[in-house]
Amino acid sequence: MDRAQLIRRFIDLIGPQGVISERNQLRTYECDGLASFRVIPSVVVLPETTGQVRGVVRACQEAGVPFVARGSGTGLSGGALPVADGVLVVLARMREVVEVDLDNQRAVVEPGVLNLQVSKAVAADGLYYAPDPSSQQICSIGGNVAENSGGAHCLKYGFTTNHVTGLEVVLPDGELVHLGGKAPDPPGYDLLGAFVGSEGTLGIATKVTLRLLRKPESVRTLMAAFGGTDHAGDAVSRIIAAGIVPAAIEMMDALAMEAAEAAVHVHYPEGAGAVLIVELDGPEAEVEHQFAEVERLCQEAGSTTIQIAEDDERRALFWKGRKSAFAAVGRISPDYYVQDGVIPRTALPEVLGRIAELAGERGLRVANVFHAGDGNLHPLVLYDAEVEGQEERAEELAAEILLACLEQGGSITGEHGVGFDKKEYLPKQFGAEDLEVMQLLRCAFDPEGRCNPGKVFPTPRLCGEAPGPRRVHPAERAGLAEVF
Amino acid sequence: MAATLEGLERDGLVRAAAEADAVDGVRPELVAEPASVREASELLRAASRAGLRTVFAGGGGKLGLGNPPERLDLLVSTRRLDRVLEHAAGDLVVKVEAGARLADLQGALAPAGQWLALDPPEPDASVGGTVAANASGPRRLRYGTVRDLIIGITVVLADGTVAHAGGKVVKNVAGYDLGKLFCGSLGTLGLIAEATFRLHPRPAAASVVTLDVHRPEQVWEATGRLLRSTLEPSAIELAWHELDRPGRLTVVFEGIRPGVEAQAAAAAPLLGEVGQAEVLGPGGTEAALAQLGALPWEQAEAVVKAACPPSGLPRALVGLREAAGAHRLGDIRMAAHAGTGIVRAGIGGVRSAPPAGPRRDLGERDARDLQPWEPMAGFVTAARERLAALGGTLVVTEAPAELRRAVDVWGPPGDAIELMRRVKRQFDPDRLLAPGRFVGGI
Numbered sequence: 058m059d060r061a062q063l064i065r066r067f068i069d070l071i072g073p074q075g076v077i078s079e080r081n082q083l084r085t086y087e088c089d090g091l092a093s094f095r096v097i098p099s100v101v102v103l104p105e106t107t108g109q110v111r112g113v114v115r116a117c118q119e120a121g122v123p124f125v126a127r128g129s130g131t132g133l134s135g136g137a138l139p140v141a142d143g144v145l146v147v148l149a150r151m152r153e154v155v156e157v158d159l160d161n162q163r164a165v166v167e168p169g170v171l172n173l174q175v176s177k178a179v180a181a182d183g184l185y186y187a188p189d190p191s192s193q194q195i196c197s198i199g200g201n202v203a204e205n206s207g208g209a210h211c212l213k214y215g216f217t218t219n220h221v222t223g224l225e226v227v228l229p230d231g232e233l234v235h236l237g238g239k240a241p242d243p244p245g246y247d248l249l250g251a252f253v254g255s256e257g258t259l260g261i262a263t264k265v266t267l268r269l270l271r272k273p274e275s276v277r278t279l280m281a282a283f284g285g286t287d288h289a290g291d292a293v294s295r296i297i298a299a300g301i302v303p304a305a306i307e308m309m310d311a312l313a314m315e316a317a318e319a320a321v322h323v324h325y326p327e328g329a330g331a332v333l334i335v336e337l338d339g340p341e342a343e344v345e346h347q348f349a350e351v352e353r354l355c356q357e358a359g360s361t362t363i364q365i366a367e368d369d370e371r372r373a374l375f376w377k378g379r380k381s382a383f384a385a386v387g388r389i390s391p392d393y394y395v396q397d398g399v400i401p402r403t404a405l406p407e408v409l410g411r412i413a414e415l416a417g418e419r420g421l422r423v424a425n426v427f428h429a430g431d432g433n434l435h436p437l438v439l440y441d442a443e444v445e446g447q448e449e450r451a452e453e454l455a456a457e458i459l460l461a462c463l464e465q466g467g468s469i470t471g472e473h474g475v476g477f478d479k480k481e482y483l484p485k486q487f488g489a490e491d492l493e494v495m496q497l498l499r500c501a502f503d504p505e506g507r508c509n510p511g512k513v514f515p516t517p518r519l520c521g522e523a524p525g526p527r528r529v530h531p532a533e534r535a536g537l538a539e540v541f
Numbered sequence: 542m543a544a545t546l547e548g549l550e551r552d553g554l555v556r557a558a559a560e561a562d563a564v565d566g567v568r569p570e571l572v573a574e575p576a577s578v579r580e581a582s583e584l585l586r587a588a589s590r591a592g593l594r595t596v597f598a599g600g601g602g603k604l605g606l607g608n609p610p611e612r613l614d615l616l617v618s619t620r621r622l623d624r625v626l627e628h629a630a631g632d633l634v635v636k637v638e639a640g641a642r643l644a645d646l647q648g649a650l651a652p653a654g655q656w657l658a659l660d661p662p663e664p665d666a667s668v669g670g671t672v673a674a675n676a677s678g679p680r681r682l683r684y685g686t687v688r689d690l691i692i693g694i695t696v697v698l699a700d701g702t703v704a705h706a707g708g709k710v711v712k713n714v715a716g717y718d719l720g721k722l723f724c725g726s727l728g729t730l731g732l733i734a735e736a737t738f739r740l741h742p743r744p745a746a747a748s749v750v751t752l753d754v755h756r757p758e759q760v761w762e763a764t765g766r767l768l769r770s771t772l773e774p775s776a777i778e779l780a781w782h783e784l785d786r787p788g789r790l791t792v793v794f795e796g797i798r799p800g801v802e803a804q805a806a807a808a809a810p811l812l813g814e815v816g817q818a819e820v821l822g823p824g825g826t827e828a829a830l831a832q833l834g835a836l837p838w839e840q841a842e843a844v845v846k847a848a849c850p851p852s853g854l855p856r857a858l859v860g861l862r863e864a865a866g867a868h869r870l871g872d873i874r875m876a877a878h879a880g881t882g883i884v885r886a887g888i889g890g891v892r893s894a895p896p897a898g899p900r901r902d903l904g905e906r907d908a909r910d911l912q913p914w915e916p917m918a919g920f921v922t923a924a925r926e927r928l929a930a931l932g933g934t935l936v937v938t939e940a941p942a943e944l945r946r947a948v949d950v951w952g953p954p955g956d957a958i959e960l961m962r963r964v965k966r967q968f969d970p971d972r973l974l975a976p977g978r979f980v981g982g983i
Contacts (some may be wrong), residue, residue, distance in 0.1 A: 160765060160852035174762025183769075205714045218718070219689050234957040239850040241881050242675065242686075242932040244951045245980040246730075246961050250688050254714050274771035294631060300654055300742030339806075340773055343800025351656075399710045403631040431712045432632070468713040475715055486703065486715050494704035495717040496697075497967035513716070514777065520967075 058120035060099060063144075067102050070112040073152070077101040086145050089130040089137040094477055098125070098139030105150045107225065107233070107263040117144055123507040126261045128168060128200030131192045133395055134476025136204065136256045136512055143510075146261060148199050154178050155264065159276050162269040163222065163239050168199025168262050171529075172206075174265060184269040187214040190234035190472070191380045202262050205254030207472035209305045209379065210336075214270070216472070218253040223266030226252060226259075229503040239266060242248065249500055257509040259502040273338035276304075277348040278366040280375050281355040281471035285330035286310055286425070290405045292333060292358035293429045297402070299354060301347050306430035307334040310409075312389070313382050313424040313437070320385035323378035326362045333360075333429065334375050382426045383437065390422070390439035392448070396455045397473040398462035402432035411461045412436055419450045423458075433471035434462070460485065475513045484515060493518060546571065549587055554580060555615070564596055565942035569616040576621040578703055578734045585732065586613050586701025589973055592980035595699070596975050597728040599640060599670030602663035606674055607727055609942040611977040619669050622734060625649050629707070633945055634709050636693065636737040639669025655740040658684035662834050669733040670727060675725030678791070679776035679834040682880040686742060687724045693737030694720040696730070699969045702723050703734070706976030711739045722964070728975045729983055730968040736958040737931070744775075744795035748805035749821045749829045752790040752812045757855035763790055763815045764851060769812060772804050777880035780837045781858070783872070790879060791829055838874045843917055843940035845924065850931030851882040860927030861886050867923060868916040885938070888920065914944040921948045929953075954981040 058066070067076045077083060078100050087095040099122070104110045117124045123143035123409050126255070130137055139145045151167035154175070159182055164175055172193040175186040178245035189208035190196055196206070202224070203219045214220075223237040236249040252259050283289040289308050296303065309317065309332050312326045335351050338343045339472055355363055386393045400408050409425065416423045416438075424437040440451035459469045459482055469475070469482045484492065492514060500520035502508070510517065549555045555573040562572050573594070575581040588595055593614035598604055605658045619640030626636040630653040637646055641658065643666045650656050660678030661671055670676070672694075677686045684690065693707035696719065706719035723733055752763050764777050775795040782786030792808055794801040812818035821829055837842075849857050858875060865873040865888055872889040917940070925935040937950040952959070958981045965972075965983045977983075 089780045109569060127611075130687055158850070158852075162768065163850070205718075207712060207714075211712065215685070215689060216712070216714075218721070220684060227962065232959075235955060236957055238932060240848045240931075242677075242725075242846070242885055242934075243849045243955070245954055245957065246726055246964055247675075247688055247721045247724050248957060248960060248964070251722065253717055254718055271769070271771055297631065297633065300745070302742065323754055340771060340800055340804050342803030343796050346797055346799050374603055378737040401629060401632040401634070401710055401713050403629065428712070432710055433712045466708065467710050468708055470715050471710070471712040472714055483716060486708070490702055491704045491706065492716070494698065494702060494968075495719060498717050498719070498722065498964065501967045502961040 075103040093358040098145040128197030134478040136476035155425040225264035229508040275344040276338040278336040281360040282326040283330035288359040289331040295354040308429040310425040316376040316385040319388040394438040399471040400467035404465040578631040599667030600665035603674040608980040683775040691720040695735035697732040719882040746798040753787040757858040779877040838887035848886040849931040853931035864923035866921040914947040918948045
């Protein structure tokens with residue numbers, strides 16, 4: 058099947074309005090949220106039903122063509138970067154909330170449903186969907202499933218993987234499987250757990266069953282300012298040591314505050330070297346008691362001022378400052394690189410010191426915004442692409458930061474994924490055998506390596522010969538692997 | 542095979558099996574107790590070269606879960622892999638070898654005011670066995686199950702390959718999440734050698750509210766009220782000894798003293814709308830917590846685990862009782878994690894309820910021709926149908942081997958079974974690890 062035939066097949070399946078093949082229109086889809094990598098796909102399809110997704114995937118199988126699934130395209134690791142000779146399957150038109158089961162606190166949604174849309178759909182019933190990535194207004198549930206998205210509140214509530222109980226998945230050969238559901242403990246392997254966070258390499262989720270949570274009785278938020286990140290880090294340690302599990306503990310350093318202030322006018326205290334946003338939620342009696350304790354612990358750690366959110370409006374402002382910090386950095390620097398690394402929380406002072414040192418060596422600035430409770434750092438490396446050599450230095454610095462995280466026993470990504478961007482770093486975190494064994498899973502789901510090829514793993518594992526005449530491996534054809 | 546393993550025998554890594562090492566009446570030839578990941582790797586590499594069929598054991602409490610082994614040559618015990626490798630208290634993380642007893646681990650974490658939030662009922666459960674069997678207890682309502690707590694894993698595959706996934710930070714999306722894949726995999730994909738978990742602070746105080754339930758509907762009337770409220774119970778447990786007498790729902794709140802007292806005080810009137818609720822005093826609370834999750838039977842011929850969405854619980858309870866009645870299995874006792882929708886039922890067994898004459902469903906056959914497992918098999922089929930109608934499943938978790946050979950202990954595996962078989966083929970292509978034990982005969 059050549060390209061023209063494939064396009065005709067797609068048009069038969071979903072109609073001309075769901076198939077894009079003009080080069081200038083295809084360009085819209087050349088990258089995701091990580092714009093530094095761009096590839097124009099061969100065809101883009103926008104299916105509206107599970108049946109259409111299956112049809113598309115089957116056609117790809119028959120044609121031996123790779124495909125990449127994409128939700129809203131907000132990912133920050135190039136996980137939805139198209140493949141030049143491949144098909145981009147955009148799930149944005151599958152936007153139905155299929156079912157809300159209030160009794161069992163579950164929602165069944167299509168993959169294109171936006172994260173915040175789920176919480177809005179059940180808000181009147183006092184429920185919400187817990188994972189809240191900063192992009193929650195526009196990111197899709199399907200994308201969240203692929204990336205195992207986190208958010209500010211995952212310290213207490215966990216990640217996407219803890220809130221997905223069922224999936225309908227179209228496998229790379231077009232077969233449909235159901236993993237999990239509404240009932241707990243389905244017999245068999247936890248393929249649901251393996252699928253969530255697999256970055257689109259194991260298949261396409263076409264329905265997602267989500268756990269909904271009851272909105273807490275009480276939410277209390279404070280913003281504590283400190284002279285520097287060391288003191289703020291000390292406050293975090295004290296809170297954790299006291300046996301308190303806040304819903305969120307977020308830290309911003311002076312540069313991040315400067316950027317956020319320019320964008321949303323939170324009125325951070327003058328001269329503060331770091332702020333912590335600490336949020337507690339739960340039953341009122343517990344929250345009130347622990348909130349007072351958190352306030353005290355912040356003071357003991359040397360907090361200079363503590364502001365308490367008196368109402369939802371003020372709380373929203375604290376969060377707006379935090380959640381807009383990435384974009385706000387654009388106001389103080391022409392270009393910046395968003396890094397995502399994880400360290401054991403107790404290594405925070407050491408790693409922040411190391412980051413400052415590395416930045417100094419390269420004459421660059423780094424703004425730090427991070428989930429302090431779980432050690433997930435988001436250093437923003439500021440640079441000016443117009444200045445000769447700065448971009449390269451920024452990339453080097455971002456890479457060095459990852460290595461500093463690994464030295465502490467951390468991870469190269471806490472929530473943005475490996476994708477295309479970091480696949481060369483995965484072997485620095487895992488050994489060759491680890492990666493080989495991980496890819497056994499890939500071989501079970503996608504033996505031909507046609508589902509989002511070239512992502513996550515630097516070297517794809519070839520899954521053994523299929524019975525029958527020798528065929529050219531699609532990964533090989535796409536120039537992604539060589540057969541020895 | 543002996544020749545291949547000779548070297549290992551010399552090193553004291555394997556020994557000849559004794560009668561006591563039998564699993565479901567199948568006696569292995571050899572038993573091994575590796576004391577390091579490296580030893581485990583060498584052992585499995587040699588065993589796979591010799592083509593030995595291998596079963597892994599931790600505390601041994603779950604060896605009866607699943608189909609009895611088709612064949613068994615080597616039993617690998619993790620007993621000597623029992624070290625706590627790293628407890629990073631400030632990071633609320635622990636890395637532990639698989640053979641460590643869960644109770645010992647909890648003891649080691651307690652001085653730091655922390656615990657691994659798993660409370661399976663088996664007293665000798667090992668960490669690895671808990672992961673492999675996906676064992677859970679009452680507090681899963683609040684903390685989730687093993688899959689929600691495991692953040693890193695070291696496994697040894699059938700051919701001796703050692704692989705790691707995850708790590709020692711809670712938030713980590715690098716690479717595939719093999720830790721979750723191994724949760725509940727029952728030794729069919731590889732040996733779980735080490736695991737890393739996120740920990741929780743040990744709650745300082747607890748309050749317990751109880752409710753007597755007379756009808757199955759009341760279980761959901763009460764549980765639904767709690768789940769719809771803003772209260773955050775750690776556990777909602779049902780124990781029902783005899784169905785003609787009331788059962789008891791035990792609701793546990795854990796946290797700081799003022800918090801749990803306020804929650805219990807708020808829960809009492811809510812449950813009072815359903816029946817007679819009582820906030821227990823300190824003595825009663827202690828006793829209730831000690832009993833929490835205990836199964837309301839001493840001995841049962843068979844134990845089944847039924848799972849359904851929580852709102853289906855009353856129908857699940859009725860369905861189990863009716864299925865047992867229809868097959869004259871006599872006494873059935875039930876316990877439930879009511880907040881999560883899991884019922885465990887202990888069934889007295891064929892011997893305690895001798896058939897009193899020919900049965901309708903047996904047609905012309907004389908009841909004396911009945912195989913002892915037939916009524917139980919009939920019960921499993923009937924109960925499974927009732928659960929399936931609720932979107933749930935039923936697994937036989939404990940039963941004599943002959944019964945487990947006669948019934949499908951796992952039930953219909955669903956449309957992902959082929960995919961599961963492909964996963965098994967990738968990880969254990971020669972089908973050496975616990976062959977036949979798992980879902981769909983994997």
